Amino acid sequence: MPRKSLPVGPHALAVLEGARIDLARAVLVVRDGENEPNFGLPEVPHAPASGEEADAIRTKITEMLSEFAADELQPAEQRCRRIRSLAEGKGVTSLATIAGKQLSPSQSDELDKQPDHLCRSIWVFLNARQTFEDAESFYFARQFRDYGKMYDAFEVELEKAAFLHAASVDETALAARITKVLQLKKNCTVKALDLPPTAAHPASIMLIVRHGGPLSSVYDHRDDGRRGTIYFRPPNEATLIYTPSLRQIEVCADSPAVRQEVAGSFADVALGHNVSEKPLNWKHYNLSRFRSSLRLETPHIPGYEIKFARVLEAEIRLGNWKRKLLLKVAIDDDIEEVAETFLKPNNVFRRADGFSRISIAVAYNRGGDDKERTLNITISGSKSCNLQSNRDPEERNLGFALLKEWGILSAFEQIDTTDIRAMFPNLVRLHDRSDDTLSGADLRELGLDPDRLIRGGLLGRCGRQDIVLLESEGFDWEAEIKPSTTEGMVRAVGSFGEDAGRIPSADVELFEINRRYLHETLLGTIKPLLTKSASQVIDTDLTLAGTIAIDGTDAPVYLARRLDDVTVIGNLDLALRSRHRAGPGVVLSSSAEAPICLGPNVVVPILSNLSPAGTEPIVSRDGIELAYRSNSSLARGGSIPRVIRSDTQLATLHVPGKDPLSLTGNDQATIFERLANAHNSGSQDMHVKDVMKGFTARSPQQAFRSQIWDSIYGFYIGKGAKRGYWRLIV
Numbered sequence: 001m002p003r004k005s006l007p008v009g010p011h012a013l014a015v016l017e018g019a020r021i022d023l024a025r026a027v028l029v030v031r032d033g034e035n036e037p038n039f040g041l042p043e044v045p046h047a048p049a050s051g052e053e054a055d056a057i058r059t060k061i062t063e064m065l066s067e068f069a070a071d072e073l074q075p076a077e078q079r080c081r082r083i084r085s086l087a088e089g090k091g092v093t094s095l096a097t098i099a100g101k102q103l104s105p106s107q108s109d110e111l112d113k114q115p116d117h118l119c120r121s122i123w124v125f126l127n128a129r130q131t132f133e134d135a136e137s138f139y140f141a142r143q144f145r146d147y148g149k150m151y152d153a154f155e156v157e158l159e160k161a162a163f164l165h166a167a168s169v170d171e172t173a174l175a176a177r178i179t180k181v182l183q184l185k186k187n188c189t190v191k192a193l194d195l196p197p198t199a200a201h202p203a204s205i206m207l208i209v210r211h212g213g214p215l216s217s218v219y220d221h222r223d224d225g226r227r228g229t230i231y232f233r234p235p236n237e238a239t240l241i242y243t244p245s246l247r248q249i250e251v252c253a254d255s256p257a258v259r260q261e262v263a264g265s266f267a268d269v270a271l272g273h274n275v276s277e278k279p280l281n282w283k284h285y286n287l288s289r290f291r292s293s294l295r296l297e298t299p300h301i302p303g304y305e306i307k308f309a310r311v312l313e314a315e316i317r318l319g320n321w322k323r324k325l326l327l328k329v330a331i332d333d334d335i336e337e338v339a340e341t342f343l344k345p346n347n348v349f350r351r352a353d354g355f356s357r358i359s360i361a362v363a364y365n366r367g368g369d370d371k372e373r374t375l376n377i378t379i380s381g382s383k384s385c386n387l388q389s390n391r392d393p394e395e396r397n398l399g400f401a402l403l404k405e406w407g408i409l410s411a412f413e414q415i416d417t418t419d420i421r422a423m424f425p426n427l428v429r430l431h432d433r434s435d436d437t438l439s440g441a442d443l444r445e446l447g448l449d450p451d452r453l454i455r456g457g458l459l460g461r462c463g464r465q466d467i468v469l470l471e472s473e474g475f476d477w478e479a480e481i482k483p484s485t486t487e488g489m490v491r492a493v494g495s496f497g498e499d500a501g502r503i504p505s506a507d508v509e510l511f512e513i514n515r516r517y518l519h520e521t522l523l524g525t526i527k528p529l530l531t532k533s534a535s536q537v538i539d540t541d542l543t544l545a546g547t548i549a550i551d552g553t554d555a556p557v558y559l560a561r562r563l564d565d566v567t568v569i570g571n572l573d574l575a576l577r578s579r580h581r582a583g584p585g586v587v588l589s590s591s592a593e594a595p596i597c598l599g600p601n602v603v604v605p606i607l608s609n610l611s612p613a614g615t616e617p618i619v620s621r622d623g624i625e626l627a628y629r630s631n632s633s634l635a636r637g638g639s640i641p642r643v644i645r646s647d648t649q650l651a652t653l654h655v656p657g658k659d660p661l662s663l664t665g666n667d668q669a670t671i672f673e674r675l676a677n678a679h680n681s682g683s684q685d686m687h688v689k690d691v692m693k694g695f696t697a698r699s700p701q702q703a704f705r706s707q708i709w710d711s712i713y714g715f716y717i718g719k720g721a722k723r724g725y726w727r728l729i730v
Contacts, residue, residue, distance in 0.1 A: 007070040009077035011084055016061060021054045023122045028076055037072045039064060086135055087121040094139035099124060101193050102131045137208045141239040141252045152259045153383040154249045154280040156273055166192035166205055169270050177265040178209060186212045207240040209262055238262045256457060256517035284410050284454060285379045286461055287355035294336045299405035304398060306364045311335045313359035314349060331361055350483050354463060356381055375399060415456040424618050428606050431518055432561045432590040439465060441507035450511055457517050465508040468492060470500055481508055528617040530557060542572050550628050556585035563594035566664030570708055573599055573662035584635045586628055595652050596644060597660035602631040635660060641676040641730055643669055655730055661716055667695055667703040675728040685720030685727045700726060
């Protein structure tokens with residue numbers, strides 16, 4: 001007989017088996033919500049009489065937990081996962097650092113009595129939950145330094161480093177400023193903590209900013225079988241770390257705009273740095289040039305004579321962040337020659353996914369000064385450089401000038417309104433792409449300059465293609481990318497080693513779209529149209545932007561993408577029909593091809609409704625109003641049942657008094673066309689053979705996904721009066 005699988009998750013089991021039994025039991029009985037089950041676990045004394053007694057209690061608790069379903073155990077599993085993350089690796093030091101700052105002497109003594117890291121993590125979770133959550137924020141802030149999607153580093157150009165401590169930060173004033181710049185409906189909270197120096201990081205100050213997100217809701221299935229709605233405001237958080245010696249502000253937050261505003265507010269309130277006169281510097285370091293060569297040319301910098309510039313260290317990651325390869329040479333060595341001699345000409349540095357560290361030595365003298373000087377430049381990843389901690393402003397300026405000359409440094413440049421308008425159609429097409437990654441060739445076809453988008457924060461480099469798809473004589477075939485002796489070009493080699501020609505190296509560069517920042521940029525262009533602004537993400541492809549006043553009513557405005565994908569249309573149609581109480585609205589679509597209506601809303605393609613050049617806003621308000629007035633009757637169901645096709649595979653069902661229903665695929669459209677025609681001709685019911693004529697499916701249900709069918713059966717379509725008949729429900 002097969003053994004029944006244990007529903008208890010690995011983290012809960014690890015806590016139950018590895019922690020002192022009274023602490024493990026205390027964690028498992030925690031309930032953070034009324035919907036969580038009561039496990040009814042037995043009381044446990046502080047110290048069981050023997051190891052055998054403790055093991056018996058563990059076995060009993062495991063058996064009791066096994067009586068519950070896996071989804072009922074999920075909240076306890078998540079709590080145990082959080083506890084274990086602060087009981088291993090860097091989580092241990094993160095918890096110790098924050099606990100040492102926040103706990104009282106008596107609490108610290110009690111914490112020290114706990115036998116191991118796991119028990120200490122549990123004790124803080126149970127007895128000082130706020131301290132535990134602050135330690136989590138600190139721990140994740142450390143982790144996010146390795147992930148560009150939620151992390152940005154800003155440099156503050158101060159005359160001298162501002163050495164402040166947590167007690168000197170006016171938390172109330174800073175919270176008020178952040179609440180204002182983020183336009184929050186509820187006040188945020190700010191907590192400042194001093195971080196001691198470690199082997200990897202200098203002394204810093206950490207700020208934890210917590211604020212409420214946009215109001216949201218979920219359906220709740222009650223015990224009596226009825227469905228209710230729970231409204232809630234999800235918690236959002238931003239973590240800021242300021243390192244005075246580096247003059248650097250690091251921010252981890254979900255949104256690029258939040259990262260910029262929080263950093264700017266801190267610089268203004270805590271550092272006295274006027275960001276309106278001297279904005280924060282966002283710098284991005286591109287180390288991909290070192291794939292082709294580890295040598296550096298000697299550029300001309302006015303006021304300086306550069307004797308030489310040499311790479312002394314080059315470090316790459318091998319597959320993941322835990323494996324790395326470092327090549328280090330003396331100042332008299334040629335690192336390129338060493339790499340080719342010992343690692344072969346086509347070495348791993350030429351095939352590297354990315355460089356994690358480059359160290360450069362520069363010998364120079366200032367104009368009119370015969371004193372020879374040296375400058376060390378060390379770049380770590382894409383957002384960190386040691387130049388900012390250099391106390392000599394002339395050396396800092398020289399270093400940044402050299403990095404710009406070598407094409408390594410690009411500083412953040414806010415894309416102004418004029419440029420946004422010029423590239424707006426292409427930004428909309430970029431937003432409509434399903435893939436987050438695209439090549440230089442893709443950007444060239446879109447007419448976008450990757451360097452400008454990188455400086456504007458909309459793109460990031462993420463390596464290059466190893467395999468490309470080429471077309472020849474009507475056939476598509478794959479070719480591998482190899483280095484080329486021609487500068488600015490790479491070789492394409494076929495699967496049998498044949499030469500497939502040369503390709504511009506810029507075409508095989510890979511870039512990642514900064515989805516959130518691009519999304520916020522497009523929402524910013526829509527904002528002037530709105531009477532009320534909002535930013536509620538309903539789906540990855542759908543956002544509520546606010547409302548627009550048309551004919552005396554406030555119609556909801558949504559921003560949607562990928563409406564040329566039938567699966568996306570089905571998902572968004574279902575989501576919008578569930579929000580029918582909001583009333584008929586407008587869906588601004590980044591797709592050129594889209595249905596006329598989506599749920600009870602009129603679809604307006606953005607690119608078909610642009611304002612004339614030189615006028616604001618970018619999207620035409622008149623075009624939106626015209627489309628709304630022309631199609632709002634259809635959004636309400638029209639006057640008679642009918643199906644309107646956008647093309648052979650896309651259509652919309654309109655039934656008076658009901659929200660329009662998007663139909664994806666010829667089968668769905670044809671089924672409802674036949675039912676609507678039968679209803680309009682006076683024959684309410686139609687035999688299933690006539691409904692499904694010409695299809696392999698034998699029932700209308702088989703033409704729909706189960707989730708869609710459940711939402712339409714009994715409302716748009718139902719069974720007729722006789723067996724084997726179907727009807728359109730009007």
